[in-house]
Amino acid sequence: MTGEPSTRHVVVMGVSGAGKTTVAHGIAASTGLTFAEADEFHSEANVTRMRAGVPLDDDARWPWLRALADWMAARHREGVSTVLACSALKRSYRDLLRQGPPGVDFVHLDGPTEVIRERMSLRAGHYMPPSLLDSQTATLEPLWPDERAVLLDLRLSTEELVAEAVRRLGLPVRGGAATVPAAAERHPEASRTP
Numbered sequence: 001m002t003g004e005p006s007t008r009h010v011v012v013m014g015v016s017g018a019g020k021t022t023v024a025h026g027i028a029a030s031t032g033l034t035f036a037e038a039d040e041f042h043s044e045a046n047v048t049r050m051r052a053g054v055p056l057d058d059d060a061r062w063p064w065l066r067a068l069a070d071w072m073a074a075r076h077r078e079g080v081s082t083v084l085a086c087s088a089l090k091r092s093y094r095d096l097l098r099q100g101p102p103g104v105d106f107v108h109l110d111g112p113t114e115v116i117r118e119r120m121s122l123r124a125g126h127y128m129p130p131s132l133l134d135s136q137t138a139t140l141e142p143l144w145p146d147e148r149a150v151l152l153d154l155r156l157s158t159e160e161l162v163a164e165a166v167r168r169l170g171l172p173v174r175g176g177a178a179t180v181p182a183a184a185e186r187h188p189e190a191s192r193t194p
């Protein structure tokens with residue numbers, strides 16, 4: 001025994017408007033995992049840049065991702081499980097996040113750009129302009145087969161997405177028993193088959 005606490009750390013990923021914040025909140029509500037919004041870990045300079053519609057380059061992202069990994073690692077040391085809403089578009093970004101706590105599971109919300117564009121056009125008071133969607137879609141590197149992750153279709157309802165993520169990751173449900181996912185379901189390729 002190492003005395004290490006046992007925690008779970010989930011990152012809900014996808015392009016802007018995919019539903020990350022909505023679904024991550026839902027997972028937090030249903031499991032009791034502590035929620036965080038990755039956008040809130042950005043420096044002032046990064047926020048100003050995004051407000052101007054200028055995509056962040058990787059040099060601007062590394063310290064942000066480091067801060068997120070550090071936050072998850074710190075919660076792990078406290079024995080606290082977390083769920084983070086974070087775009088995590090590239091494999092290299094996800095690799096950095098995985099350097100935080102001992103285990104990180106990703107939930108990729110994926111679906112047609114038109115659906116996301118329509119949702120974003122309805123959304124008010126958010127600093128990410130819809131023009132960034134194209135650059136995000138171009139940047140997105142889908143999950144690799146070796147990543148601990150599930151792929152979900154963002155056209156499902158929020159309730160369905162939350163329930164699927166909780167079930168397939170085997171997260172503990174508040175006031176209920178943990179569900180155990182089939183090994184194949186933890187593999188992103190498995191969810192691409194009809």
Ligand SMILES: Nc1ncnc2c1ncn2[C@@H]1O[C@H](COP(=O)(O)OP(=O)(O)OP(=O)(O)O)[C@@H](O)[C@H]1O
Pocket residue numbers: 014015016017018019020021022023085087119120122123126128154155156157158161
């Ligand atoms: N499953 C869903 N079905 C219908 N509408 C949804 C669903 N999930 C999210 N939405 C709506 O889509 C919009 C975008 O959702 P949300 O803000 O959660 O996305 P996001 O990925 O966090 O975006 P951003 O990257 O800009 O932070 C919101 O208006 C939200 O209410």
Ligand SMILES: [Mg+2]
Pocket residue numbers: 020021022085
């Ligand atoms: Mg969000």
